[in-house]
Amino acid sequence: MTDVKTVILIPARYASTRYPGKPLATLRGSDGVAKPLLQWTWEVARAVPEADAVYVATDDDRIAEAARGFGAEVIMTDPDCRNGTERCADALARAGLSPEVVVNxxxxxxxxxxxxxxxxxxAxxxxxxxxxxxxxxxCDPATLEMFRQDRRAGRVGGTTAVFDGAGRGLYFSKEVIPFTGDAVFDAGDTVPVFHHVGVYAYRPAALAAYLGWAPGPLETLEGLEQLRFLENGARLQCVEVEGRGRVFWELNNPEDVDRIETILRAEST
Structure with missing residues (x-):
């Protein structure tokens, strides 16, 4: 394949403890049209002007068929990949791509x-x-409350991050960090909690190194792939982004479908 400077890979697996078949779950926009979660995500990637190529990386024929059905290019990967970062590394090698930046x-x-x-x-x-x-x-107060609702209901939802003054990642957790207890934040207040957005950019050399590291205790306990970088001393930079009035949330559990469809409808009106 032709070399590209920046490639976006969308790792997708069918098996999921919390939500089997999640990439093919359908979400309905304001126009009433239902599309698979994977297609919504692929459309985001296609809208990034800096991206030279976009691929879905999967080991599942059902996902591959659906992706090709809405026009995506697919790279089939090893079923033994343990997380999205490993799947991106595997896809990069199988496709023969040599980009400067890989986005997951x-x-x-x-x-x-x-x-x-x-x-x-x-960055x-x-x-x-x-x-x-x-x-x-x-986080704004509404997003912090969604985190708290999930914790009160015993659900594992989004991830939070803490980082140093230069932006270097210190830790990521499925708990709400730093600890805020029951502190009340009103609209306009500065909330001291940062929502980690599930996107990564890597140097190809960092991806290759990642495959050579065994999962450490922090990654294993939290179930967060990015902690492998921190446990091995790699520089993982946290880049603060602005919502510009948009609400951000991932589809982590079946309960999130209603949340996300509500947001999609509101943003299209």
Missing amino acids: LQGDAPLTPAWFLSDLIG MRADATLDAATPVLR
């Missing part, structure tokens, strides 16, 4: 604005010392 847009975030990815790619291009980068979005 996980298939469960149809509300990800294209400018989040543009900002991420820009990687501006600083050659970065091994990888990922966006973070400061």
